[in-house]
Amino acid sequence: MHSEVTTTGAADPTSAAPKPDAPILDVEGVTIQYKTKEHLITATYRVGFQVFEADRFVILGPSGCGKSTLLKSVAGYLHPVEGEMRLNGNIVTEPGPDRVMVFQEFDQLLPWKTVKENITFALMNGGRCSNKSEANDIAMEYIQKVKLERFEDTYPHMLSGGMKQRVAIARGMAMEPAILLMDEPFAALDALTRRQMQEELLALWEDTKFTVLFVTHSIEEAVIVGSRVLIMSPHPGQVKAELNAHEHSIATLGGDGFAELQTKIHNMIFADRVLEDEVVKHG
Ligand SMILES: Nc1ncnc2c1ncn2[C@@H]1O[C@H](COP(=O)(O)OP(=O)(O)O)[C@@H](O)[C@H]1O
Numbered sequence: 001m002h003s004e005v006t007t008t009g010a011a012d013p014t015s016a017a018p019k020p021d022a023p024i025l026d027v028e029g030v031t032i033q034y035k036t037k038e039h040l041i042t043a044t045y046r047v048g049f050q051v052f053e054a055d056r057f058v059i060l061g062p063s064g065c066g067k068s069t070l071l072k073s074v075a076g077y078l079h080p081v082e083g084e085m086r087l088n089g090n091i092v093t094e095p096g097p098d099r100v101m102v103f104q105e106f107d108q109l110l111p112w113k114t115v116k117e118n119i120t121f122a123l124m125n126g127g128r129c130s131n132k133s134e135a136n137d138i139a140m141e142y143i144q145k146v147k148l149e150r151f152e153d154t155y156p157h158m159l160s161g162g163m164k165q166r167v168a169i170a171r172g173m174a175m176e177p178a179i180l181l182m183d184e185p186f187a188a189l190d191a192l193t194r195r196q197m198q199e200e201l202l203a204l205w206e207d208t209k210f211t212v213l214f215v216t217h218s219i220e221e222a223v224i225v226g227s228r229v230l231i232m233s234p235h236p237g238q239v240k241a242e243l244n245a246h247e248h249s250i251a252t253l254g255g256d257g258f259a260e261l262q263t264k265i266h267n268m269i270f271a272d273r274v275l276e277d278e279v280v281k282h283g
């Protein structure tokens with residue numbers, strides 16, 4: 001759908017091929033800093049990218065490259081010192097129910113509420129539903145989508161890590177946000193559950209074609225989950241390249257094309273490490 005664009009440094013919007021539709025999320029030249037007592041930490045430097053409707057847009061990069069910082073900024077919790085983020089044309093200034101976040105941690109559910117109540121609570125409080133029976137119906141629809149119908153009245157502490165993540169995903173999707181933000185949602189799961197969750201996420205996407213911004217530090221996961229992958233380099237986090245990965249998913253895992261793309265990405269990320277090593281040796 002979108003042509004392969006490879007850029008280094010800040011993305012230049014004029015170099016991209018003309019797009020038929022406006023982006024849902026337009027991130028332009030975004031620099032985000034943390035001020036501590038002693039330091040000013042530049043977490044991201046002039047980062048730019050665009051997420052279009054039904055994109056599975058992945059931000060990939062090593063730990064500390066500013067992935068979570070970017071998501072928190074899209075969510076409206078952190079504000080850029082330079083550049084801007086626009087959601088459906090409006091500058092992001094505060095959190096809103098049009099952006100829902102799914103985290104890595106298993107404790108993101110309210111422990112005193114059941115699976116269903118966790119979802120209905122979000123629906124009522126997020127303003128998506130004003131009546132309880134409508135909220136119940138929507139909650140049940142999404143509980144079925146993530147295959148937890150037997151657990152609707154169960155409390156989170158009785159669920160496995162994978163099941164808790166399914167509830168968090170169901171809750172996020174039930175809100176029908178303009179964009180679903182996922183920050184390494186499967187990183188704390190065992191390998192088999194992680195693979196299963198990747199498959200389920202793709203099946204859910206086939207079903208509803210939601211727009212998702214997904215963060216990971218796993219190259220394999222990026223290629224499986226992503227239709228487009230933004231590769232970032234650290235200190236400070238900058239865009240290194242943007243690659244097309246829509247041809248690849250679980251079905252092509254283990255195939256030549258998949259492995260080639262994985263190697264290409266690996267080399268891009270690894271190129272940085274070599275340079276850093278050189279600086280340490282000679283600098
Ligand atoms: N609350 C904070 N205060 C100061 N520095 C922070 C804070 N959160 C993150 N950082 C720094 O910002 C950089 C990017 O962090 P983060 O966005 O969490 O990276 P990632 O999610 O890619 O691992 C890191 O250098 C990190 O140490």
Ligand SMILES: [Mg+2]
Nearest residue numbers: 067068069183
């Ligand atoms: Mg992070």
